Amino acid sequence: MTHDIHIIGGGLAGSEAAWQLAEAGFRVKLSEMRGTGEATPAHHTDGLAELVCSNSFRSDDAESNAVGLLHAEMRGLGSVILREADVHKVPAGSALAVDRDRFSAGVTAALTQHPNITIVRERVDALPADGPTIIATGPLTASGLATNIAGATGADALAFFDAIAPIVHFDSVDMETAWFQSRWNKGEGKDYINCAMNREQYEAFHAGLIGGEKTEFKDWERDTPYFEGCMPIEVMAERGLDTLRFGPMKPVGLDDPRTGRWPHAVVQLRQDNAQGTLWNIVGFQTKLKHAEQVRLFRTIPGLENAEFARLGGLHRNTFLRSPELLDPTLRLKNRPNIRFAGQITGCEGYVESAAVGLMAGRFAIAELRGETLEAPPIETALGALLHHITGAAVAETYQPMNVNFGLMPPIPGRTKKADRKKMYTDRARTAMQGWLATAG
Numbered sequence: 531m532t533h534d535i536h537i538i539g540g541g542l543a544g545s546e547a548a549w550q551l552a553e554a555g556f557r558v559k560l561s562e563m564r565g566t567g568e569a570t571p572a573h574h575t576d577g578l579a580e581l582v583c584s585n586s587f588r589s590d591d592a593e594s595n596a597v598g599l600l601h602a603e604m605r606g607l608g609s610v611i612l613r614e615a616d617v618h619k620v621p622a623g624s625a626l627a628v629d630r631d632r633f634s635a636g637v638t639a640a641l642t643q644h645p646n647i648t649i650v651r652e653r654v655d656a657l658p659a660d661g662p663t664i665i666a667t668g669p670l671t672a673s674g675l676a677t678n679i680a681g682a683t684g685a686d687a688l689a690f691f692d693a694i695a696p697i698v699h700f701d702s703v704d705m706e707t708a709w710f711q712s713r714w715n716k717g718e719g720k721d722y723i724n725c726a727m728n729r730e731q732y733e734a735f736h737a738g739l740i741g742g743e744k745t746e747f748k749d750w751e752r753d754t755p756y757f758e759g760c761m762p763i764e765v766m767a768e769r770g771l772d773t774l775r776f777g778p779m780k781p782v783g784l785d786d787p788r789t790g791r792w793p794h795a796v797v798q799l800r801q802d803n804a805q806g807t808l809w810n811i812v813g814f815q816t817k818l819k820h821a822e823q824v825r826l827f828r829t830i831p832g833l834e835n836a837e838f839a840r841l842g843g844l845h846r847n848t849f850l851r852s853p854e855l856l857d858p859t860l861r862l863k864n865r866p867n868i869r870f871a872g873q874i875t876g877c878e879g880y881v882e883s884a885a886v887g888l889m890a891g892r893f894a895i896a897e898l899r900g901e902t903l904e905a906p907p908i909e910t911a912l913g914a915l916l917h918h919i920t921g922a923a924v925a926e927t928y929q930p931m932n933v934n935f936g937l938m939p940p941i942p943g944r945t946k947k948a949d950r951k952k953m954y955t956d957r958a959r960t961a962m963q964g965w966l967a968t969a970g
């Protein structure tokens with residue numbers, strides 16, 4: 531064998547994983563299909579770590595922003611993606627934005643010149659039967675491999691439209707107005723947060739959905755079907771004034787504690803992570819523009835001051851039900867020679883994809899050395915993201931997720947929002963130092 535590990539996919543995650551392993555002295559074969567005449571619908575070049583859309587790695591503020599904190603943790607672990615981003619940054623205020631071509635060229639050069647990395651331009655269709663492997667083929671994984679991954683994981687299909695509903699931070703919900711209750715008091719009787727609307731509020735909300743500005747589908751997205759089960763809420767609204775009252779905003783079986791009666795319509799939120807810090811708005815997948823979503827969803831009684839961990843959207847994506855399928859070190863439980871990394875694990879964003887690539891690389895290094903490596907603590911940005919992917923998220927409603935403070939255990943007590951963010955990042959730094967001291 532000419533290599534110690536095979537990495538499939540030379541995007542953000544695969545490049546970072548390859549770098550980590552090569553720097554640790556392991557020989558890496560990196561297979562990338564671009565450069566053979568193959569392409570994804572979003573990539574335009576043959577360069578490694580191509581940024582397919584925006585040129586921003588988002589906030590670089592490590593004191594009060596979760597993605598800025600993630601940057602800092604990755605820099606501390608020798609990330610090639612962050613190193614090249616820093617070299618090729620362009621002015622963007624407190625954000626880290628890059629010259630995309632120079633950035634990609636920088637990553638490509640670093641990997642090409644590394645004596646432990648062999649880049650092979652080839653499309654891989656089959657899942658390697660044995661030998662350590664990392665699959666980092668991203669949200670636009672080529673269809674042959676996607677079919678084989680689906681077969682190995684028991685999924686019907688992997689490429690579909692995400693039905694992304696907005697997710698709200700629990701501590702921004704006004705629980706004086708909203709209340710806990712399950713429809714007909716089923717289950718625990720209080721599994722949902724409910725926000726009641728009277729007729730006037732509902733009709734104004736309905737008009738907002740119909741009139742709101744939407745994002746358009748890209749050409750290649752039009753070919754991917756979406757299902758009745760994940761119909762955008764504004765498409766449902768267009769079917770008639772009361773369609774939503776018979777669908778996701780159905781009020782039956784829900785007693786408004788202030789009136790003791792069923793309201794005209796109800797918006798329900800369902801717990802989205804084990805800590806109970808994040809709640810998704812049930813059935814509210816939408817293609818409304820982000821600013822429009824914030825404006826309209828804050829008209830919902832109880833959500834006037836809602837802070838969103840993620841806004842809604844519908845786009846083609848390929849990702850695993852990772853909380854069910856992957857072990858804590860990102861290995862496929864039923865084929866442990868295979869690890870997954872990047873957006874295919876269900877993280878969202880350039881930085882998060884590279885971060886999961888970095889950790890997949892580090893876990894593989896430990897395994898190749900015959901050691902074990904625990905994930906970083908959940909109080910760190912890296913740890914929070916990994917815990918979410920490999921278990922903390924609710925598997926049935928699992929959807930791609932950016933890093934955010936809501937993935938971490940809440941800071942106890944009541945503090946001002948600005949102070950709380952600093953408390954999260956201070957706590958994360960201490961936890962990361964502790965992990966580095968034990969993880970080596």
Ligand SMILES: Cc1cc2nc3c(=O)[nH]c(=O)nc-3n(C[C@H](O)[C@H](O)[C@H](O)COP(=O)(O)OP(=O)(O)OC[C@H]3O[C@@H](n4cnc5c(N)ncnc54)[C@H](O)[C@@H]3O)c2cc1C
Pocket residue numbers: 538539540541542543544561562563564569570572573579580581582583584585586652653654655666667668669670671672675846871872873874878879880881883884
């Ligand atoms: C249209 C679109 C726009 C996006 N815009 C943004 C944005 O603006 N900001 C942001 O933060 N995130 C964005 N994302 C989300 C996400 O962060 C990026 O997709 C990110 O590139 C994911 O990193 P990755 O390494 O997991 O996958 P990728 O960067 O896509 O890398 C996967 C690589 O695997 C290769 N590959 C695929 N199949 C095979 C195969 N069978 N054999 C060999 N090679 C294969 C591909 O050619 C590609 O190079 C966007 C996603 C999409 C789809």
